[in-house]
Amino acid sequence: MEKEWKELTDRGIxxxxxxxxxxxTKPGQDTMNQLVSKVVFDLLSYIAQMEREKIRERQREGIAAAKKAGRPTGRPRIEFPKNWAEIIKQYESGDITAQKAQQDLNLKPGTFYNLLRRYRKR
Structure with a gap:
């Protein structure tokens, strides 16, 4: 964070x-005000960094506890739509476009291509 702060002030922001x-950080401040600003900023940056690390640690602990208890973690895996085989057959033979396949399957492009990748790995 300090690097970004310095980069902004070096550019005249x-x-x-x-x-x-x-x-x-406006120009014309006396040296004492500049020093106090820097110290306060460094202290706040340190506190924010420590808080981020605590949050990550608590998150890791929560995930580990959930896994130990046998509860699923992460985003649920999307299932293939019921008409997947029929639509993909048409798509792979070139009868329909990817966009038409997505419409027919009611899937967003990212989901469509993720499922397609999974389907081809089988």
Missing amino acids: YLRVLDMPILD
Whole structure:
């Protein structure tokens, strides 16, 4: 975060946090204000980073507990539509386009191609 802050100020972009007036990078500030702004920003960045790490750790613990308890984790796997074989046969023979196949199967493009990849791996 500090790198991004410095990059912005180096490009002449100055930041002012409205609900924290101590964080103000506008030019003309005395050295003491600049130093205080930097220290406060560094402290807040550190606290935010620690919080992100705590959240990730809690998430890992939750996933591990769910797996240990035998509960499924992650996004549920999408099933092939009932008319999949019929539509894919037409698509692979060139009778219909991918877009028409997606419409007939009522699938979004990403889902269609993911299912197609899974189908071909069988």
